[in-house]
Amino acid sequence: MQIMLTNDDGVYAYGILALAKALQAQGGHQIHIVAPDREQSGTAHSFTFLTPLHAEPVRLEGLEKGDAFGVSGTPTDCVKVGVSNLLADKPDCIISGINHGQNLGIDTTYSGTVSAALEGALLGIPSMAVSLVGSMRKLGDKKQAYFDAAANIAAALLPRFLQSGSLLWNVNIPALPQEQIRGVRFTPLARQIYDxxxxxxxDPRDRRYFWTPVSVHYTHDTQTDCDIRWIQEGYIAITPLVQDMTDYPALQRMQNEAE
Structure with missing residues (x-):
């Protein structure tokens, strides 16, 4: 299977390498990494059109086979240029991640990781966004072990995803020892807002600046079934997403009123 990997943490981030190694261990896959050449978190679904893109081959230690490119653009750029120009053939699937941190609820609208997978789905390619939920700082020297475990989980989920008939999954995996993960929950996104x-x-020139804190507290309502709740309870949270943002009930009402 031809699999393209991308992310928003950058081509040298450990999460994407862990994912590549886990997929290679399965055998039968040709791995192509096309990822930003620098951190692109929070870039959502933006793409570059005012300046040219550069894509340079990079060497990733631990990537035994396959190829890797660092692209001077956003995650969406990576998917676009990867599919149209860098890969000889259209990939069978795209996996975006493993993100260094959660993509739950409203995070999906800001996330470069999720948006890269969305771009793949728009191109008709089954695409999965994968994130490791936990404080990267608090994980410390255990971080790589948790990414390796999450990569094995993502690789194991891939056949189920491809058989699901969905073009787009958002997968969040809790940073827990594998024996403490309680299972998988298919769940809607939480409805929450950042504070x-x-x-x-x-700054030194007496100009005001504003900076969002690294750890942003946010609130969500008392949904009994949502991705945030299941992650907090130790489950892998999977949400199938669609790219169509139409509010169909409102559309139907307006069409009826116009008749």
Missing amino acids: GTYVERE
Whole structure:
């Protein structure tokens, strides 16, 4: 199977390498990595059209076979240029990740990881976004072990995803020892909002600037079935997504009123 990997943490991030190694261990896959040449978290579904893109081959230690490119653009750029120009053949699937941190609820609208998978789905390619939920700082020297475990889980989920008939999955895996993960839950996204607080400071030239905190607290309602809840309870949370943002009930009402 031809599998293209991308992310928003950058081509040298450990999560994408762990995923490549887990897929190679399965055998039968040809791995192509096309990822940003630098951190692109929070770039959502933006793409580059005012400046040219550069794609340079890179060497990743531990990637035994396959190829890797660092692209001077967003995750969406990586999918577009990877499929149209860098890969000889259209990939059978795209996996975006493993993201260094969660993509739950409203995070999906900001996420470069999820948006890269969305771009793949728009191109008709089954695409899965995978994120490891936990504080990267707190994981410390155990971080790589958790990424390796998450990569094995993602690789094991791939056949189930491809047989599901869905073009787009958002997968969040809790950073827990594998024996403590309680199972898989298919669940809707949480409805939550960030608290919106920015830290205000002055730079050395007395100009105000605003910076969102690294750890942003957010609230969500009392949904009994949502991705945040199941992650908190130790489950892998999977949400099938669609690219069509039409509000069909509202559309139907307006069409009826116009008749």
